[in-house]
Amino acid sequence: xxxxxxxxxxxxxxxxxxxxxxxxxxxxxxxxxxxxxxxxxxxxxxxxxxxxxxxxxxxxxxxxxxxxxxxxxxxxxxxxxxxxxxxxxxxxxxxxxxxxxxxxxxxxxxxxxxxxxxxxxxxxxxxxxxxxxxxxxxxxxxxxxxxxxxxxxxxxxxxxxxxxxxxxxxxxxxxxxxxxxxxxxxxxxxxxxxxxxxxxxxxxxxxxxxxxxxxxxxxxxxxxxxxxxxxxxxxxxxxxxxxxxxxxxxxxxxxxxxxxxxxxxxxxxxxxxxxxxxxxxxxxxxxxxxxxxxxxxxxxxxxxxxxxxxxxxxxxxxxxxxxxxxxxxxxxxxxxxxxxxxxxxxxxxxxxxxxxxxxxxxxxxxxxxxxxxxxxxxxxxxxxxxxxxxxxxxxxxxxxxxxxxxxxxxxxxxxxxxxxxxxxxxxxxxx
Amino acid sequence: xxxxxxxxxxxxxxxxxxxxxxxxxxxxxxxxxxxxxxxxxxxxxxxxxxxxxxxxxxxxxxxxxxxxxxxxxxxxxxxxxxxxxxxxxxxxxxxxxxxxxxxxxxxxxxxxxxxxxxxxxxxxxxx
Numbered sequence: 396x397x398x399x400x401x402x403x404x405x406x407x408x409x410x411x412x413x414x415x416x417x418x419x420x421x422x423x424x425x426x427x428x429x430x431x432x433x434x435x436x437x438x439x440x441x442x443x444x445x446x447x448x449x450x451x452x453x454x455x456x457x458x459x460x461x462x463x464x465x466x467x468x469x470x471x472x473x474x475x476x477x478x479x480x481x482x483x484x485x486x487x488x489x490x491x492x493x494x495x496x497x498x499x500x501x502x503x504x505x506x507x508x509x510x511x512x513x514x515x516x517x518x519x520x521x522x523x524x525x526x527x528x529x530x531x532x533x534x535x536x537x538x539x540x541x542x543x544x545x546x547x548x549x550x551x552x553x554x555x556x557x558x559x560x561x562x563x564x565x566x567x568x569x570x571x572x573x574x575x576x577x578x579x580x581x582x583x584x585x586x587x588x589x590x591x592x593x594x595x596x597x598x599x600x601x602x603x604x605x606x607x608x609x610x611x612x613x614x615x616x617x618x619x620x621x622x623x624x625x626x627x628x629x630x631x632x633x634x635x636x637x638x639x640x641x642x643x644x645x646x647x648x649x650x651x652x653x654x655x656x657x658x659x660x661x662x663x664x665x666x667x668x669x670x671x672x673x674x675x676x677x678x679x680x681x682x683x684x685x686x687x688x689x690x691x692x693x694x695x696x697x698x699x700x701x702x703x704x705x706x707x708x709x710x711x712x713x714x715x716x717x718x719x720x721x722x723x724x725x726x727x728x729x730x731x732x733x734x735x736x737x738x739x740x741x742x743x744x745x746x747x748x749x750x751x752x753x754x755x756x757x758x759x760x761x762x763x764x765x766x767x768x769x770x771x772x773x774x775x776x777x778x779x780x781x782x783x784x785x786x787x788x789x790x791x792x793x794x795x796x797x798x799x800x801x802x803x804x805x806x807x808x809x810x811x812x813x814x815x816x817x818x819x820x821x822x823x824x825x826x
Numbered sequence: 827x828x829x830x831x832x833x834x835x836x837x838x839x840x841x842x843x844x845x846x847x848x849x850x851x852x853x854x855x856x857x858x859x860x861x862x863x864x865x866x867x868x869x870x871x872x873x874x875x876x877x878x879x880x881x882x883x884x885x886x887x888x889x890x891x892x893x894x895x896x897x898x899x900x901x902x903x904x905x906x907x908x909x910x911x912x913x914x915x916x917x918x919x920x921x922x923x924x925x926x927x928x929x930x931x932x933x934x935x936x937x938x939x940x941x942x943x944x945x946x947x948x949x950x951x952x953x
Contacts, residue, residue, distance in 0.1 A: 539910050546847075
């Protein structure tokens, strides 16, 4: 049954809730009780003036009757049905279910939301190995020691006639590796136990904001319209299940304000048109659109077709925004590689750097990075400007250009002789 | 004449165990502990098989793999990758870059030897 076809059921429900008799309501709106009865049983279609009159008589919005107050609820129920791969005519009966059993529908919908939250938590934790260099290092050390012991031990066990020299040598190796295994296991336990700051960081405010933005695919329809509702940002923040902490809501508010300002100054339609004309060339786009390059970079990150990543840092080099792109690791813990164009432009506000980079250490994928640094609006006279640096990360174009090697963070970077190295790499120098 | 394998592995004890196991099967094992020179060494040695660790000083196994596959002369060279980071992503990256076989540490000696036999038998059949 479609949603529209249930208008009658909703009228009946509202009327009963309001404590009105069918005959009384019929009289007030000037139709017969039997006709209202047919309407209430969804056997007569209803619209136009009659619907407005009924809504007026019941003191509700007409849309509450036509769409149901439970639109969000039904969307969640549909998601649940989708996830459970429910098929057949049942799928289209979410509306009816919500109408008949509102309490049960609420239970199901909140269970569905809870599942989504838990799935995200699991994802974050799974991902931790890729983003937590200390944990990745410990695991690598552990597995390596285990591999050496396993291989050597089975040689000793399986080889019937092993020369004494080899046997002695393997015994020494096993002794060394078992000690190493014990040490690294202990270190791992110590790391997991002793650092309570790290574990909850899987739910740091920054991550809450990232989850919130990702859930919206970095696009907010209510902020993209001109003359947008002034309360749109607050509505988004208050209704976001991802934004649990005060800090996350604070960060999200700043991010959304920037998005709203950018959206107003550079509507997506104009950008898309210019992109069709000029391709993903930020400087040319900025000139054509008469916009600052930083804004063009931020806006390009919201165009899904470009599949771009974006990182923004403040004057201290702290990342204040990140939209990830597959293959370019932005460390979750600890600081980033100082060789990123994002940081090199901090010294030359206004310059736009274009650089093909390859991130060492994992996939060796290449990216075209565009970075620029712009001063924030002056808030006072004679004050040094606050700076913000923006870097757009695009998958590398087919064009052949010189490639610069960068890392993710020193601990997991294999580059040797690096002038920017802050701390030794576990890949070259061990843990 | 014995077959020739280049083993790029910076863990000396693992390298030693592999050297012993393959040596017993008649392989000549050339061990390298650094990734930086691996591509040149392999190109000059023209071995029957390459065994490659992922996390190496100097140059990562992925990078070495890509450079080897970029060389037409080495397109069919059997390459067995051994890594302690058996994440799906790493496996995907390796497969995309043209690895012949991917094994995670810790591995069983029997599986490793079976993989080596498999890879080189296929190479001989094609030749």
